[in-house]
Ligand SMILES: CC(=O)SCCNC(=O)CCNC(=O)[C@H](O)C(C)(C)COP(=O)(O)OP(=O)(O)OC[C@H]1O[C@@H](n2cnc3c(N)ncnc32)[C@H](O)[C@@H]1OP(=O)(O)O
């Protein structure tokens with residue numbers, strides 16, 4: 001069932017509770033409008049008010065085209081880098097970098113002291129726990145920590161709406177009641193999805209009548225700012241955002257224009273909205289100053305999004321050969337030279353322009369039931385935060401409330417009573433492009449590392465498809481437990497043997513077992529190791545306890561997440577099939593149990609996934625069969641005489657073995673009997 005709402009921009013500046021806009025069932029093709037692909041349920045109408053939808057329509061009408069241009073520019077840039085044109089500091093923006101006079105807006109009210117920020121999803125329980133956590137800032141995450149099912153998207157908005165108005169409470173299945181009790185709650189900084197992600201439950205019909213999925217960024221951002229900007233300002237804070245996955249100054253400029261338009265439309269003073277930009281892609285690391293400049297009236301700071309940054313390096317350089325292959329994930333630490341160069345440059349750039357430098361996420365998570373795990377996690381996190389505070393960062397992220405005192409102690413030791421260390425200009429830092437691109441670590445890829453990656457990818461996919469989009473996990477080395485979310489799964493699925501431009505694979509030497517193992521050339525991930533990973537999937541219990549099927553929106557991520565596995569051979573289909581089966585899915589296309597409303601097969605509309613490949617069990621089987629046949633034909637063509645001679649030899653040996661002839665005759669005999677039996681049926 002779909003719902004159509006027509007809006008004619010400009011429409012309204014009235015936030016929640018405003019008089020509903022006119023709704024007519026058949027909009028003219030030339031009037032831009034949005035269509036909701038899901039019926040409103042429960043309290044959805046509190047968020048998806050006609051006025052809010054009118055605002056979203058205006059955002060799309062003004063900015064959707066520029067968003068597509070920017071995404072096309074990303075592809076072009078990626079192609080250029082893939083064909084040898086390494087990133088560099090831009091010549092056309094040298095005047096921005098050389099001009100010492102400009103500064104960014106800096107901290108808005110409530111953002112002056114950001115020494116510890118807790119990240120987390122926006123479901124009611126986590127929202128309340130984050131607000132009670134004692135952190136200075138809460139990153140309310142509609143991005144990496146959240147699988148964008150329609151329920152998560154709208155449910156997250158509802159939690160924020162209620163929390164900001166002091167009316168959020170929650171009772172869990174065991175009857176435990178959650179309420180916000182902290183005297184001082186963290187300032188909320190909301191993270192909408194990045195420019196690349198669509199929101200498939202909302203369709204934008206543009207002036208020419210063309211239908212496109214709405215932008216995930218504009219939906220998340222637009223609903224939050226529309227409903228909450230005035231309430232946040234009244235509470236002494238403001239509408240603040242983390243901007244994810246930005247790749248260029250032009251993308252930052254696009255956000256800046258969105259902010260300026262919003263301020264005009266909602267009657268806010270220019271510069272009320274504040275953004276902290278995650279520098280988590282390789283191209284963005286070369287444009288930090290330009291990004292700050294583009295957003296200077298709205299910018300509070302930059303954050304070192306380390307995990308996505310590593311993934312971005314892998315992704316950007318995956319066609320460029322073995323020189324760019326990183327070793328096992330656990331070896332790519334914050335102290336390897338290219339990560340040092342990136343964080344040092346970030347602190348230097350921020351403080352030069354009056355922007356806060358916020359540190360990243362250590363992946364170690366305590367376990368309240370296992371003190372030894374907690375102790376190890378505390379030690380690792382403390383060391384990480386000590387390094388960041390010493391390097392000049394003004395604050396940092398933690399993923400769990402128990403880590404707040406650990407991180408705070410390290411920052412208190414350096415900041416004391418000062419709210420930041422903007423005065424430390426780090427003029428000693430000198431980073432050139434070669435430092436950012438020197439990916440040599442000098443450690444091997446090991447089969448243990450590769451298996452660990454496959455394990456993370458499969459576990460994460462299961463959690464993603466089921467809905468939470470994040471999980472805690474045991475580390476492959478048996479030590480602390482860390483969190484898995486989109487950024488980490490992204491890292492895990494890109495295998496170290498991608499194809500180059502001409503379609504050849506670049507296999508690094510992969511060591512058997514761990515670092516000390518014998519080096520072997522070739523991609524170690526065949527069917528056998530993957531079969532062993534079957535144990536990675538939760539059996540029954542956890543998954544079966546959540547019968548909800550995932551939204552189709554998350555399927556957009558699946559091909560990306562599994563692209564690496566897919567390149568490694570016929571592994572993705574089986575991995576996904578197992579993940580889906582373990583989670584009790586029959587299709588990916590909708591929330592709620594039972595077959596998909598889109599398709600009798602229970603898959604995506606017309607039984608096809610977003611990658612254009614079928615996703616129903618039958619089409620997956622067909623695809624695997626076709627791959628097997630094509631693979632065999634190619635193998636025979638490539639190594640023809642050898643394969644034929646091997647097959648003949650095998651058959652010869654088989655025929656000489658004593659059990660063969662009796663077995664053959666029994667098969668022929670039983671076939672004939674069966675045929676007779678069938679033939680004799682009435
Ligand atoms: C690279 C990036 O993008 S990082 C940002 C994205 N990732 C994240 O934000 C991950 C955030 N962290 C989490 O989601 C969780 O900490 C997990 C999933 C890793 C672990 O959660 P759990 O298994 O529930 O941990 P645990 O049982 O120790 O939690 C203890 C309590 O702390 C709460 N808690 C844990 N983490 C958080 C958090 N980040 N925010 C608020 N509360 C939290 C739990 O809800 C739980 O509360 P309860 O006792 O009332 O049930």
Ligand SMILES: O=CC(=O)O
Pocket residue numbers: 144278280304305306307308309360361487
């Ligand atoms: O989004 C944050 C990261 O570390 O990646």
